[in-house]
Amino acid sequence: MADISAISDNGRDAALGGAVGDYFALLKPRVMSLVIFTALTGMVAAPGALHPALALIALIAIAVGAGASGALNMWWDADIDAVMERTKTRPVPGGRVGSDEALVFGLVLSCLSVLTLGATVNWVAGGLLAMTIAFYVVVYSMWLKRRTPQNIVIGGAAGAFPPMIGWAAVTGSISLDSVILFLIIFMWTPPHFWALALFRAKDYEAAGVPMLPVVAGARETRRQIVIYSALLAPLGLAPVATGLGGWVYGAVALALGGMFLALAVKLWRAGDGPRSDKAAKGLFGFSILYLFALFAVLLAEHVVRHILG
């Protein structure tokens, strides 16, 4: 047992050990909820059927795997998180959970989630989950994040895997449709995070993270956002071409894709100054709605198809 009487107030929280809520916060619950949602969409949209109990186990394993990668990210990035306003109260920089504890917590949950998904559902899904965790922690957090402004472009793949894992849980394979779902999130990630980085540029600069606005400036970032949004809008319609999405999905994807592009152009035309921040916040907020709505409509269409047989 730690000798609590011998430590200062700063170390008090760490010596007491984190509360259960602090460990839950290590899992990045908000990111986890998006992962669960997109993985569920992949599972429901996939051809074939999975026993509901196995589907639930698969979702839990995917969620825990995503959470574990979040914990490992917080372990690795504790020094950066401590500097940034948005992240300085996280459990590790806040001193409520020790760095070693976060590491062990993340590693144990990573292993358990991959083994559970592989052993109870199938090993294609288990392998994809292992790859996702490794990609997020090693490729994005350890390798790219502090080295290149393209960090979020390549690292974004980690966040794009969940629907593919959900799909693989049902079919045991990877198909064109699941790759399309992957590509939609992959292409959505840069404009989403660059919009955030535009109004948080000082934070990233202080932490030494070479986000695009820090390295190439706001003007170039806005230009890149327009390019990626122009690629994303038609890509959002790809599920209609393959039959994965129906006409309702097509109409929603067309409308929201157009709006996404319009907001990106508005941001581009806003130039520097307070109008730019407002436009960036607007695009950031809308980008969350865009992804949620696209996957929600796809999910609803397939639920209706299942019900109608």
Place this chain on the structure above:
Amino acid sequence: MTATTDIDMVEYKRRQKLRSIAIGVGLAALVVMFYVATIVRLGPNALRKDGPAKPAATSPAKSNAAQPAADAECKKAGTC
């Protein structure tokens, strides 16, 4: 030991207890998940004490294939 450290010790024990409960719940959930997955994957065979159901002893195809030999035997024995 001061009053502050007494409070700390109480808080330390409380957090430790809650963490232990959370780990216990997590492990129990893992056991339940593997149990349910086993039952679902094995289906009715999970409840059989004599192992998985075996296929029928002779398939129709096999019976048909053996029929000419049986006919010849009964003709030879004059029992047809």
